Amino acid sequence: MSDWKDKTAVICGGSSGLGLHLATELVRQGCKQVVLIGRDETKLSQAVDSLRSVALTVSSKTLVRTISGDLSNVDQAANCAKTLSQIAPSVDLIIQAIGVSDRGTLASLTRERLHELVDANVVTSLHAIQHFSSMLAASRGVMVLVGSLSSLFAPRFLGGYSIAKHGLAALAQQARLEYSESGMHVMLCCPGPIARDDAGKRYEQRVSSDGNLPAEALQPGGGAKIKGLNPSELAQQILRSASRRKELLILPRKAWWLRLVTAISQRLGDRILRSKSS
Numbered sequence: 001m002s003d004w005k006d007k008t009a010v011i012c013g014g015s016s017g018l019g020l021h022l023a024t025e026l027v028r029q030g031c032k033q034v035v036l037i038g039r040d041e042t043k044l045s046q047a048v049d050s051l052r053s054v055a056l057t058v059s060s061k062t063l064v065r066t067i068s069g070d071l072s073n074v075d076q077a078a079n080c081a082k083t084l085s086q087i088a089p090s091v092d093l094i095i096q097a098i099g100v101s102d103r104g105t106l107a108s109l110t111r112e113r114l115h116e117l118v119d120a121n122v123v124t125s126l127h128a129i130q131h132f133s134s135m136l137a138a139s140r141g142v143m144v145l146v147g148s149l150s151s152l153f154a155p156r157f158l159g160g161y162s163i164a165k166h167g168l169a170a171l172a173q174q175a176r177l178e179y180s181e182s183g184m185h186v187m188l189c190c191p192g193p194i195a196r197d198d199a200g201k202r203y204e205q206r207v208s209s210d211g212n213l214p215a216e217a218l219q220p221g222g223g224a225k226i227k228g229l230n231p232s233e234l235a236q237q238i239l240r241s242a243s244r245r246k247e248l249l250i251l252p253r254k255a256w257w258l259r260l261v262t263a264i265s266q267r268l269g270d271r272i273l274r275s276k277s278s
């Protein structure tokens with residue numbers, strides 16, 4: 001349970017959701033320093049308060065720092081990297097957990113919305129690799145890119161999310177191959193829907209603006225018939241896999257079967273995907 005004890009970790013998108021769960025787990029494991037990156041300073045300082053109270057509860061001495069910036073913007077990403085090199089001379093782990101999901105049919109997907117999704121899910125990761133990789137190369141560290149089951153499959157009604165997350169999967173593989181000699185390892189993590197308090201309510205606006213969308217598409221994973229992953233357990237599994245320098249983490253594990261079936265028969269894969277989603 002102490003894979004990252006006394007290490008320094010950076011969580012891009014660490015002020016809420018999965019990123020905050022990962023930061024919480026790192027504090028529990030006795031990480032030396034955790035740096036959160038996000039755009040909204042109020043959210044960042046609320047996250048710091050919550051992490052400090054976790055640290056007190058588990059008697060952890062983790063130092064929590066924040067850097068505010070928009071990683072989809074190249075200049076702000078460069079500024080984040082500059083600040084990071086000043087506050088953390090050595091970095092062991094960077095988790096890029098920034099991402100935005102979507103709901104909608106292809107019939108109503110606009111070029112503008114697709115660009116927003118690619119910026120949020122792919123360009124942020126590209127900038128993280130370009131600006132932070134030298135720090136990880138120096139420490140032979142790990143970069144985790146948070147994808148989704150939508151990096152592997154493209155069910156109906158997820159707007160432009162699967163298109164963007166497939167792009168992220170390609171980015172992860174290319175980065176792993178191009179940077180392997182540098183010492184930095186790249187892992188892609190593909191979780192299914194994650195249990196959260198606002199599940200089922202986050203996409204109401206997108207559903208109401210797309211007349212062709214069934215109400216089930218509001219649900220996590222666009223109505224995927226799988227139980228939401230426990231975010232704390234997911235965070236522990238991501239950190240364990242990163243410490244073992246795995247290439248790919250897919251959860252729930254049964255999604256491996258659909259991947260295998262689809263590789264053998266696209267028709268059967270499509271049929272299963274149709275029956276397991278809204």
Ligand SMILES: NC(=O)c1ccc[n+]([C@@H]2O[C@H](COP(=O)([O-])OP(=O)(O)OC[C@H]3O[C@@H](n4cnc5c(N)ncnc54)[C@H](OP(=O)(O)O)[C@@H]3O)[C@@H](O)[C@H]2O)c1
Pocket residue numbers: 012013014015016017018019037038039040041043069070071072097098099100101120124146147148149191192193194195220221
């Ligand atoms: N939620 C799920 O069920 C689920 C399932 C599978 C995969 N995922 C993936 O897991 C990751 C986390 O998802 P989540 O739902 O937990 O996210 P979330 O709660 O919406 O949190 C996103 C985080 O990223 C930050 N952020 C967003 N855009 C940013 C930008 N351009 N630059 C810097 N920071 C930015 C946000 O803070 P600010 O807004 O203040 O910047 C926040 O800290 C995403 O990649 C998502 O696709 C989620």
